[in-house]
Amino acid sequence: MAETTTAPRPPANFRAGPGPASRFFGDVLLPGGAKAVLWLWVGFNVLLLLWVLVTSLKTDSEVFDFLSAPSRLAWENFTRAWADSGFGRAFANTVVYAVATAATSVLFAAPAAYGIARSGRKAGGWLLVFFSLGMTIPHQIVLVPYVVMNAQLDTLMVDWVTGWWDQRIFVVAVSVAWQIPFSVFVLEGYFRSLPSELEEAATIDGASRWTTFREVMLPLAGPAVRTVFVLNLITAWNETLLVLVLINDPAKSTLGPTLLNTFGSLQNQSSWGVLFAGVAVVTLPILAVFVWTAGRILEGVTAGVDK
Amino acid sequence: MSILPSGLRRRRAPQPRTGAAAVRSTAPSLWPFVLPALAVYVVLYLGPALFGVYVSFMRWEGLGSPMTFAGLANYRRMLADSGMHTVLLNTLLLMVVGLVGIGIVTLIAMLVLQRMRGRRIVRVVVFVPYLISPIAIGVAFGFLLDPQGLLNVSLSSLGLDSLRQSWLGPDLVFKCVMAAVTWTLSGLAIVLLLAVIDSIPASLYESADLAGATAWQRLWYVTLPMSRGVLGVVVTLCLIQLMKVFDIVYTLTGASGTPPYSARTFAVEQYVTMSPFGGRPDFGYGSALGVAFVVLVTILVVLLRRLLRSEPVEY
Numbered sequence: 216m217a218e219t220t221t222a223p224r225p226p227a228n229f230r231a232g233p234g235p236a237s238r239f240f241g242d243v244l245l246p247g248g249a250k251a252v253l254w255l256w257v258g259f260n261v262l263l264l265l266w267v268l269v270t271s272l273k274t275d276s277e278v279f280d281f282l283s284a285p286s287r288l289a290w291e292n293f294t295r296a297w298a299d300s301g302f303g304r305a306f307a308n309t310v311v312y313a314v315a316t317a318a319t320s321v322l323f324a325a326p327a328a329y330g331i332a333r334s335g336r337k338a339g340g341w342l343l344v345f346f347s348l349g350m351t352i353p354h355q356i357v358l359v360p361y362v363v364m365n366a367q368l369d370t371l372m373v374d375w376v377t378g379w380w381d382q383r384i385f386v387v388a389v390s391v392a393w394q395i396p397f398s399v400f401v402l403e404g405y406f407r408s409l410p411s412e413l414e415e416a417a418t419i420d421g422a423s424r425w426t427t428f429r430e431v432m433l434p435l436a437g438p439a440v441r442t443v444f445v446l447n448l449i450t451a452w453n454e455t456l457l458v459l460v461l462i463n464d465p466a467k468s469t470l471g472p473t474l475l476n477t478f479g480s481l482q483n484q485s486s487w488g489v490l491f492a493g494v495a496v497v498t499l500p501i502l503a504v505f506v507w508t509a510g511r512i513l514e515g516v517t518a519g520v521d522k
Numbered sequence: 523m524s525i526l527p528s529g530l531r532r533r534r535a536p537q538p539r540t541g542a543a544a545v546r547s548t549a550p551s552l553w554p555f556v557l558p559a560l561a562v563y564v565v566l567y568l569g570p571a572l573f574g575v576y577v578s579f580m581r582w583e584g585l586g587s588p589m590t591f592a593g594l595a596n597y598r599r600m601l602a603d604s605g606m607h608t609v610l611l612n613t614l615l616l617m618v619v620g621l622v623g624i625g626i627v628t629l630i631a632m633l634v635l636q637r638m639r640g641r642r643i644v645r646v647v648v649f650v651p652y653l654i655s656p657i658a659i660g661v662a663f664g665f666l667l668d669p670q671g672l673l674n675v676s677l678s679s680l681g682l683d684s685l686r687q688s689w690l691g692p693d694l695v696f697k698c699v700m701a702a703v704t705w706t707l708s709g710l711a712i713v714l715l716l717a718v719i720d721s722i723p724a725s726l727y728e729s730a731d732l733a734g735a736t737a738w739q740r741l742w743y744v745t746l747p748m749s750r751g752v753l754g755v756v757v758t759l760c761l762i763q764l765m766k767v768f769d770i771v772y773t774l775t776g777a778s779g780t781p782p783y784s785a786r787t788f789a790v791e792q793y794v795t796m797s798p799f800g801g802r803p804d805f806g807y808g809s810a811l812g813v814a815f816v817v818l819v820t821i822l823v824v825l826l827r828r829l830l831r832s833e834p835v836e837y
Binding site: 240242253256261270282305321342346348354355357358360392425455456460478490 | 558560569571650760765792
């Protein structure tokens, strides 16, 4: 955006100094109401979270006594969820899946973003649009092809190549492909904003393109790379539909489908405490990551927009 | 070709003709940097998308059964299916109501959040639902809205028995889905817009204050015009999220069996067609749903871009 050059001109229909009635409305009533709404919203979010956490420590029979405190802390909900309902396995799977996906997508996207940022105007522009296209394709259209590819790949690898295959690898690969467009988009902007003097110095010192990227540019882009990594991690952590469609073995599933399954099968039983422990297991790690990286994620979310 | 909003398609600044040109002119050597990501993206995303279009013209009951050419049969079936009309209506309703709801909430936030005490806390807490798995949110809302759930029990204890509703019944459940989704996405919209608002020069607000503007006038004459450029991006992002709504419908409708038509979105309908719930999976039809969906979304995004197209504000 251009820098300030002239003082802003008030719009023609702008009337300074409104009458007392509309001043009361615009300066007291409206802002006051808006603040009340916002604080109510904040209160709702906090209370909802607290309610889930408290309920996860109630015994099954107490879960529906919503307005009472637990008589004792039922930590066994968590051990039961962890061991019996498969949340332990799912947790391990989700950690591996989310970290592998986020790391691999950054590994592919960072060099690509750098390459695009430093290539000519025409080629770079087209490549960026081509990648950005991926952000607008709804995932619905690729699900059927993925089911086919998943099965074919399984047969191919087991019968002809390695004699062994794990469908989770395909899920990671596909998730990486989903995350590349967004990652490239955000990182490209960041790389382009970096001054090229340092690169020139490195080039004059005889460093290769790749060395320059790895030793000079990547460290400089550290904050952006970390933000993209965390955002991809969160997206992968919450992914459900893809895993639901591609992974049939509950032992290989992630937290989302496991929670969904537990919820579905609980309609007949009544281990409600376990269900809420499951919700806590799904929710708390993400909250921890968010609190840990706090403002940086919010900055990162806006990095792709505010240019 | 691109349906991205203008904010997403960044204009490339003219390259300065300085020493940097020496670094930049070696473009071909940059291909090794781009190719791996390009290959993964094309092979695992764009390629399958094209294959999806191909399958949508086939009759196919899934792996192991023969695939035969069906022409437009899948698309005709979609148009003739009365359940599909509900699904389409639901999806559109969700998008419209979601966007309007998010818009109202965001407007409220933009009105005061800028100068409000505790704005950092508000910003973070409001954003949190967007981070949390929709399944977890769905389970929590399920217990909140259950006939014997927290909301109804609270209403009773307040003596408001007349307000008790069967929130998750077929009549109300989709409204609850819409409310939950709006609640989740508003945080995203607010965070995105506030970042842009923070970069509006303070001098504009100072002169507005000098002119005696009220909070509403500051919003209407300064904040909104100054953030128009990014509005398109935010609307598009929210729209993309609104179209994908899947998990929360599943959990709020009970997670066992199939959700009733009255609560199905496109994504849910497609999942139901592809999984062997009550009959055989139908991959051809599922793919046709996907293609129809892409076309619908493209039209919507292009229309929205027309609507929100704006000249950049000079200041």
